Amino acid sequence: MSLTRVNTRNQFKGTVISILRGDVMSEVEIETSSGVIGAVITTSSVKRLGLQVGDSALALFKAADVLVAKLDE
Amino acid sequence: MSLTRVNTRNQFKGTVISILRGDVMSEVEIETSSGVIGAVITTSSVKRLGLQVGDSALALFKAADVLVAKLDE
Amino acid sequence: MSLTRVNTRNQFKGTVISILRGDVMSEVEIETSSGVIGAVITTSSVKRLGLQVGDSALALFKAADVLVAKLDE
Amino acid sequence: MSLTRVNTRNQFKGTVISILRGDVMSEVEIETSSGVIGAVITTSSVKRLGLQVGDSALALFKAADVLVAKLDE
Amino acid sequence: MSLTRVNTRNQFKGTVISILRGDVMSEVEIETSSGVIGAVITTSSVKRLGLQVGDSALALFKAADVLVAKLDE
Amino acid sequence: MSLTRVNTRNQFKGTVISILRGDVMSEVEIETSSGVIGAVITTSSVKRLGLQVGDSALALFKAADVLVAKLDE
Numbered sequence: 001m002s003l004t005r006v007n008t009r010n011q012f013k014g015t016v017i018s019i020l021r022g023d024v025m026s027e028v029e030i031e032t033s034s035g036v037i038g039a040v041i042t043t044s045s046v047k048r049l050g051l052q053v054g055d056s057a058l059a060l061f062k063a064a065d066v067l068v069a070k071l072d073e
Numbered sequence: 074m075s076l077t078r079v080n081t082r083n084q085f086k087g088t089v090i091s092i093l094r095g096d097v098m099s100e101v102e103i104e105t106s107s108g109v110i111g112a113v114i115t116t117s118s119v120k121r122l123g124l125q126v127g128d129s130a131l132a133l134f135k136a137a138d139v140l141v142a143k144l145d146e
Numbered sequence: 147m148s149l150t151r152v153n154t155r156n157q158f159k160g161t162v163i164s165i166l167r168g169d170v171m172s173e174v175e176i177e178t179s180s181g182v183i184g185a186v187i188t189t190s191s192v193k194r195l196g197l198q199v200g201d202s203a204l205a206l207f208k209a210a211d212v213l214v215a216k217l218d219e
Numbered sequence: 220m221s222l223t224r225v226n227t228r229n230q231f232k233g234t235v236i237s238i239l240r241g242d243v244m245s246e247v248e249i250e251t252s253s254g255v256i257g258a259v260i261t262t263s264s265v266k267r268l269g270l271q272v273g274d275s276a277l278a279l280f281k282a283a284d285v286l287v288a289k290l291d292e
Numbered sequence: 293m294s295l296t297r298v299n300t301r302n303q304f305k306g307t308v309i310s311i312l313r314g315d316v317m318s319e320v321e322i323e324t325s326s327g328v329i330g331a332v333i334t335t336s337s338v339k340r341l342g343l344q345v346g347d348s349a350l351a352l353f354k355a356a357d358v359l360v361a362k363l364d365e
Numbered sequence: 366m367s368l369t370r371v372n373t374r375n376q377f378k379g380t381v382i383s384i385l386r387g388d389v390m391s392e393v394e395i396e397t398s399s400g401v402i403g404a405v406i407t408t409s410s411v412k413r414l415g416l417q418v419g420d421s422a423l424a425l426f427k428a429a430d431v432l433v434a435k436l437d438e
Contacts, residue, residue: 006206006288007191009111013144020409022389024241025259027407028141034107038082039139040390040407042209042246042259044239045153049143056144060152063188064283064429065138066112067359068101069371070122071086071129079361079371079425080410093190095170097314098332100188113171113188115319115332115428117312118372133371136407137210137356140286142152155257159290166336168316173334174287180253184228185285186317186334195289202290210356211284212258213432214247215298216268217232217275225352225434226337243387244405261355261392261405263385264299279298282334283429301403305436320433326399330374331431341435348436357430358404360393362414363378363421 008062012037016055019046030059081135085110089128092119103132154208158183162201165192176205227281231256235274238265249278300354304329308347311338322351373427377402381420384411395424 014032026043028051029036037059051057087105099116101124102109110132124130160178172192174185183205197203233251245262247270248255256278270276306324318335320343321328329351343349379397391411393404402424416422 005195005290007187007195007197007286009109009191009194012107020389022241022387024239024244024246025389027136027389027409030141032107034085034105036082037139038136038407038409039141040136040210041139041141041153042257044246044257045141045155048155049141049151049153051141051143051153058142058144060140060142060286061134061138062284062286063100063111063113064186065134065427066110066114067133067372067425067427068103068112068114068118068122068124069131069133070124071131071370078363078414080359080406080414080416082410082413093170095168095314097312097317097319098170100170100190111188111190113429114372115330117319117330118374121374122370122372124372133359135357135359137405138208140153140206140208144151155255158253166316168314171316173282173316173336176287178253180231180251182228183285184282184334184336185287186282187285187287191287195287197287197289204288204290206286206288207280207284209246209257209259211280211354212256212260213279213299213352213354214249214258214260214264214268214270215277215279216270217277217297224341224436226333226341226343226432228337228340241387241390243385243390243392259356260299261403263392263403264301267301268297268299270299279432281430281432283332301401304399319428322433324399326377326397328374329431330428331433332428333431333433337433341433343433343435350434350436352432352434353426353430355392355403355405357426358402358406359425360395360404360406360410360414360416361423361425362416363423 010061012059016053016057030057083134085132089126089130103130156207158205162199162203176203229280231278235272235276249276302353304351308345308349322349375426377424381418381422395422
């Protein structure tokens with residue numbers, strides 16, 4: 001499943017495997033088929049979404065936010 | 074391989090499968106084990122890196138740039 | 147309407163009033179009840195979404211991307 | 220009033236209606252004519268600006284940071 | 293000079309030494325005392341600001357957008 | 366020294382002069398030849414990198430994240 005209406009194609013589906021709740025910001029780890037993606041969102045968003053470990057979730061990010069490093073063969 | 078010294082853990086290795094060169098910005102697609110990641114970087118960066126289709130590359134992004142959507146089971 | 151499952155509360159609904167299509171990036175203007183919001187997304191996203199002037203659209207952005215300037219009374 | 224010299228047109232004036240001060244980051248809510256915009260800035264910035272509930276403030280963000288979702292009619 | 297009212301301390305003053313105008317986005321180089329900072333802004337912003345080579349300008353960015361790499365001694 | 370393989374040219378070398386460790390996010394100050402750059406990264410990244418005051422470090426940011434303000438002569 002994906003949010004097809006949102007412009008970015010950078011959408012990775014996975015499962016929330018940890019939520020570190022801070023006073024203002026929380027760190028959320030989403031395990032996808034290609035590895036863990038870390039996200040930092042507000043703790044108020046975690047509460048509003050009712051986000052919990054075990055939830056299915058989508059990690060989205062804009063192409064403009066991605067850096068590219070060239071690797072040696 | 075990864076840039077272990079860079080703070081973000083969000084690093085996905087893959088192969089450059091397309092580069093759409095624009096006048097100022099270029100869209101780069103990196104095929105990783107978990108799907109294609111799109112990146113937008115300056116065309117001057119593409120030239121400076123000598124980035125070409127077929128190159129091994131790393132896509133990096135900060136956790137703060139990731140949005141989270143909760144999915145229904 | 148809003149994407150209630152997405153973490154950010156910064157969601158503004160409006161109507162697409164202009165799309166400036168560039169070779170790689172496009173500038174989209176969304177007229178909301180509180181003014182025009184400008185967005186820059188890839189032209190490939192504009193095509194994939196089939197986005198056109200007159201469409202209803204949502205502008206979303208993360209709280210971490212907002213700068214705050216204090217104004218004099 | 221706006222910061223006309225800054226490149227982005229995405230500038231929304233409003234009033235600070237809440238500040239949640241965390242140890243490092245703070246969440247600031249600015250009520251504008253079109254709804255509340257949430258911003259996350261460093262707590263050190265909140266102190267440096269002397270930002271308080273009731274202050275007039277401007278929320279700014281770059282067009283490149285805005286995602287667009289197409290809505291169904 | 294700085295925009296003291298804006299929250300970020302990451303403000304670097306310099307001189308615009310080049311503007312590469314694209315159809316939608318433009319790349320602006322600002323020479324500061326510590327090196328050249330590259331910025332990508334919309335071409336419509338370049339026009340609106342009347343930005344030209346030789347202008348004094350300020351490059352601003354949020355602390356949340358900065359990545360940190362540890363260097364070996 | 367620089368990470369020549371990473372796309373952005375916005376790389377500033379310096380020395381870590383302070384780390385404010387929060388529960389989830391940490392504020393890192395890097396003194397460069399042109400002034401202090403503030404970065405906000407996750408506290409887990411600070412730990413993983415073993416980042417300490419006195420370390421040599423590189424601050425990197427994308428051109429797309431830079432705002433430009435025109436200054437009066």
